[in-house]
Amino acid sequence: MTTEEKYKDTIRILHIDDQFDFAEMTTTFLERENDRFNTEIATSANDGLARLAGSTFDCIISDYDMPQMDGIDFLETVREEYPDLPFILYTGKGSETIASEAISAGVTEYLQKSSGNEQYELLAHRIVNAVDQSQAERRVQQEQQRFQTLFDRLSQPIVEVQYESDEPIVTYVNLAFEDVFGYEANTLVGDSLDAHIVPDDRVDEAEAINQYVQAGGRLKSRRVTRETVDGLREFLIQNAVYDDGSGGFAIYTDITDRTERKETLKRNQDLLRHTEQLADVGGWEADMETGEARWTQGTYAIHDIDPDDEFELSLETGIEFCHPDDQAKIETAISNCHAHGEPFEIELRLITAENEQKWVRATGEPVYDSDDVTKIRGAIRDITQQHERRQRLEQIETFFEHTQDSRFLISVGEEFVIERVNQSWEDASGVSAEESCGQTIQDVLDESQVKKVEQKYRNCVEQRETLEYEERLQIGDDPVHWQTRITPVVIDGEVEYIAGVTRDITDIKHRKQELAELNQKYQTLAKNFPDGAVYLINENFEYVYARGEALERADLSPSDIEGHVPHDVFPDELADEACHQYEQAFDGIATTAEQEYNGDRYRARVTPVESDSKEITHVMAVAQDITEFAEDRKQLKRQNKRLDEFASVVSHDLRNPLSVAEGNVELLREDCNCNNKRIDRIDSALTRMDDLIENLLTLARADEQINGTESVNLAELSQNCRQNVETTDADATVNIDITATQSIEADPNRLAQLLENLMRNAIEHTNEDVAVTIGELEDGFYVEDDGSGVPADKRDDVFEAGYTTTNQGTGFGLSIVKQVVEAHGWEMSLTEGSEGGARFEVTQVDGLKPST
Structure with missing residues (x-):
């Protein structure tokens, strides 16, 4: 089916609402929004269940507050018989509790009834999305079935595994896998794949493959040996890994009959490669079955042996040249290479034929005959000088660098010159080694400090004793308190250096x-x-x-x-x-x-x-x-409970009939096809009632609407609010001048209420188009208009709920503004603007920062 054909299909909707007139009006608007909709209305949950039993529907819309069976109970009943049928709870009595219960019961969408006809467009979109998603899920199931058919019919052995505790647990195998390996699927599924097909001597190799695959690695053509019912066979293994590395598919290709590489060529190539890896090295090979060994010329030289002399070479006699304390190391390395195919590279000591101790680096790799390691080939290099030099350097560097104390070395001569400092000294002083090394103490200290330090250094040289003391020196930008210990370094009877260790104790003193x-x-x-x-x-x-x-x-x-x-x-x-x-x-x-x-x-x-x-x-x-506070809290709970009850009545029992009235006014206007002033007055009165209800709910639920704050771009939010105000007040034009460029930490929804109410307040008190300026303050922002302003003696009254000086206003707008300010912990003042209008200044705002 093409996309065009899909959207021409009829969507059958069952709408359950105990208020038939509201359901009928909703049906009218929905079918105007989308001609795919075909809606039936039921006025109770039981009626709806009967309709479901007798017909097929693509989606259910249900109210919540209904007699005998509410929307949640109805949803739970529907889910028992129709677990995948899209279900939209469309209610005027909304709360977090109802939403949570609906989600737990398996609701598809949750939508709260509101004023205005825009809600029906939103509802229509939700219906289309829910039905399309349901149909898409059915298509996915069909695709999965087709994939299963393809999986079963492939000619190569394929297995699907899921990793559990690093073990590849079989979840499915195809028929080809059963035929080649000789195992039935019910024998493998649920068990570790390796336990059935990996030979005992290849367990380590299989574990390495598992780790590589779990890390997302891809096996393109990895050669492996695996156990079948008929014995060992050679395979090339390829894989497809899940994105999270939790499992995947393995595809096996049987290559048992392919020609093996020639043994002689491989041996020569390996010897050459090992010999070329290092300079001045020797190559070696050991036959693990006979114990015989072969050395190159370089290996004989390292052992101080003339190849022409009589010497019975074997693996055993070669190991005997190792230092007694290192013989176990080389024996273990050779044993692991032979038994498990593990290559090695180790450093150890040799006692040569000339009784000289040398440090060598030895490498070895397995050579296979079928599945068995029959030989080990490797190389050996004399690293005695390198090892001794490295050991001395490591000792010095460890002592000097890896310490929390600051260390320095002073050269003693006509002047005291800084030879070296460690990283801790650089960090503590704030001066880099590059800047300080080669400098005299006169170069890095001021004159008053030089005399004291120089005297201590001379005392150390003359007395040839370690000195400890505290001093206050300025090296870099700030003075620092130091605890210092200096020791003379004597070479050939002369004090050549002073080695010092010092610690910054400024923070400790502070x-x-x-x-x-x-x-x-x-x-x-x-x-x-x-x-x-x-x-x-x-x-x-x-x-x-x-x-x-x-x-x-x-x-x-x-x-x-x-x-x-x-x-x-x-x-x-x-x-x-x-x-x-x-x-x-x-x-x-x-x-x-x-x-x-x-x-x-x-x-x-x-x-x-x-x-x-x-x-x-x-x-x-x-x-x-908190005795008095606890009593106040109990009283506040009782008041909040009564306020919640009031908000519920306003939200459900007043708004639902008002919504019906608004919808029917719209239908009446279209039927009359005329500009009737009486209809306009009815519409205006209903709009004012809706504004009053909205403002009352905003005031009643103010505390529960501050759910968290985030960084809000004041300029972007102001532009959005202007569009909302001009859309609501179609006859008004708001000319907005935004000079504020910062972001603030606030609840974006509540901040939008503040800005929109201040803009509407400006419109209500201005006969012509209004100009509103939103600008920055040092600790907040301001909103200023060019209207008639507020007299000084009325500036406290305007924030009281219900106070208004116009016929259009509800008297709640500035009261809501005050609540938003107080809920955020801000302060607000009302003054006269630069053009004589009202200027509202909001201060003590957190999270002020320039917008990016």
Whole structure:
């Protein structure tokens, strides 16, 4: 079917809503939106179930709030018989709870009824998308069936595996795999593929392949030996790996009868390759069956043996030249190469025929005859000088570089010259080695510092003793406190160098001072902590410190608590809870809990206290008296419950009839085909009612609409708001001048409410087109218009709910603006604009930064 033909197919819709007039109007608008729709209406869930049993539908639209059976129960009943049928919950009583229940029950789409005819266009799109997706899923199932048919009919052995704990578990094999390997599918499926077809001596090779495949590697033509019912056979293996490396397909090609490479040619090529890898090397070969060995001229030379001398060469006699402590190393390497085909490259010591110890690097690789390693070939190189030089350098570099202390080397002569510094010295001083090395101390220090340092260096040279001292020097931009230790380096009886180690202790000194000041502040705060108490607790849950006004009110003194554990001081239930909080804090988890004590209610916050080494050595508990707050919270809960009930009534019981009225006015206008002033007045009144309901809901649900903040581009959002305002107020034109270029941290939806209400407020108080300016402040932004402005004595009143000076306004717009500002923790002021209009300044805004 072509795309054009697909979209001409009829979509049969079953619409269930207990309000027939609303369902009928919805059907009218939907069928106008898309001529593919054919809709039947049922006024109850039971009626809808009967229609489903007697006919076929492509999609269901259902209300939520219906008698006998609500939309969720109806959805769950439908899903039992029609698990894949698209189901759209279209309701005027929306909430997060209903949405969550609908999603759990398997709803396809969730859409809330709203005012205006745009909702029917959105509903039509949701229906088309849901039906098209359902049809697409059926096509995917058909494609999977065709793939299965192709998989089964391929002539090459193919197996599908999923990796579990690095084991390739068989999920499917085709008929060709059963024929070639001789295993039935039910024997393999669910088992490890390697357990059935990998020979015992190839387990390591198979594990390496599994690791490579799980990492996304592709096997193009990997030669392997595998076990079949008829014995060992050679295969080329290719694979196709899932994107996440969790499994894939393996395709086997039997190459058992192909011609083997000639053994002599391979041996010569391998010997040549090993010999050419390193300069001044020797080659070697060992026959693992006979123990015989072959050496090249270079190998004899490394062992200080003349090839023409009488010497019985074998694998065993060659190993005997190795140092006794290294013989086990080479024997293990050879054994693993022989048994598992593992190549090796190791460094070891030789005792030559001249009784000289040498360091050598030896390599070896397996040589196969069929599946067996029959020979090992390799190379050997004398690396004695290289090893000794490297060892000395490593010792020096490890000592000098790999230390947290700053190290330096001073050359002693007529002047003291910096020879070398390590990375820690560069980091601490802020001066690079390139800048400092070769410089005298006069070059890097000022005159007042040079004399002190020079005297210490001369004392070290003259006394030939190690000196330790603290000093304050400025090397680079800032003065630094150093703890220094210098030692003379004597060569041939003369002090040639001074080796020094120093540590930047500036932060330690500052921390000590800050710690003393902080401790004093903490003591003062704890002693005078209002309406609460502060406790410091050690790992044994003993109170180390206890202060605060609440102790006195509870008839307790610090001595009653300090040195005791919770069960010594507080009731068992309260003490158990406190110990649980302390245990969590020592695990790095801060907790907050509310507790009752002596008739008062407290909020206890327990947090870990870390040492400089990031270890948790203590925990701190802060208990705050919240008795009055708890009572206020209960009262607020009761008020919020009543407010939620009010919002539910407004949302469902008022908006649904209003939506029916608005839709029928639109239909009446089209039927009359005339400009009737009475219809216009009805439409205007309905629009005002809708605005009142929307503003009431916004005010009632303001707290629950701040769900989180993000960085918002003020200029882009302002342009979107202007378009929304001009679309809603078709007779108005907003000339907007945006000078603000920053982004702010805000809830974008609530910020849009603020901007749109300020723009509408400007329109309502201006007879002609309005000019609105949005600009930056140091800590926020402003919105200014060129209207009539607000008298100074009315500037507080305009933010009260219901206050308005025009017939068009609802009196809620600026009240909503105030709520948005307060919900974000901002401040707002109303002043006179530069053109005499109103200027609203929003300050104390977080997250201000230039837009990119």
